[in-house]
Amino acid sequence: MWADSQVACGVFAPDEIRSPLDLTPAVNHAHTLNFLDLDTTYQCQAMSRNSAGQQAVSPVFTFRTAK
Secondary structure: OOEEEEEEEEOOOOOOEEOOOEEEEEOOOOOOOOOOOOOOEEEEEEEEEEOOOOEEEOOOEEEEOOO
16 A cells, blocks of 8 residues: 655654655655754654555654764
8 A cells, every 4th residue: 555755853852854745655665854964863753644544653763863
């Protein structure tokens, strides 16, 4: 089943900055996060909604960008 996709990231919470909503129906998703600063820890979360309107949200994951 296809779904749209979006990624939300932030320093304090994963809802500060959102990638553009990708409405292209897909089974596999990828987003380039050009808005991230160097040497910064982020909390992010992936979201998608399938053709039936059911939303899925990933657990929050944390990573640090390179220096």
